[in-house]
Amino acid sequence: xxxxxxxxxxxxxxxxxxxxxxxxxxxxxxxxxxxxxxxxxxxxxxxxxxxxxxxxxxxxxxxxxxxxxxxxxxxxxx
Numbered sequence: 001x002x003x004x005x006x007x008x009x010x011x012x013x014x015x016x017x018x019x020x021x022x023x024x025x026x027x028x029x030x031x032x033x034x035x036x037x038x039x040x041x042x043x044x045x046x047x048x049x050x051x052x053x054x055x056x057x058x059x060x061x062x063x064x065x066x067x068x069x070x071x072x073x074x075x076x077x078x
Contacts, residue, residue: 004040006076008054009061 001011013033026032050058065071 001072002076002078005078006072008057009065010058 003011013035015032
């Protein structure tokens with residue numbers, strides 16, 4: 001994900017489960033996704049509750065991605 005442009009909605013890591021015979025619960029700590037952050041500039045992490053405007057932007061972009069094919073590729077990927 002290019003988070004320089006795409007930041008108004010959540011990031012979901014798609015996955016494909018290969019062992020169709022598996023039943024049960026994954027053990028705590030089992031890796032299920034890999035994320036490799038690339039630092040481009042200095043920044044400070046911030047944590048906060050979403051504002052009403054941020055929640056609306058999240059909902060609107062998520063809905064747009066659900067409705068239209070290729071939204072991320074056309075508008076957010078550099």
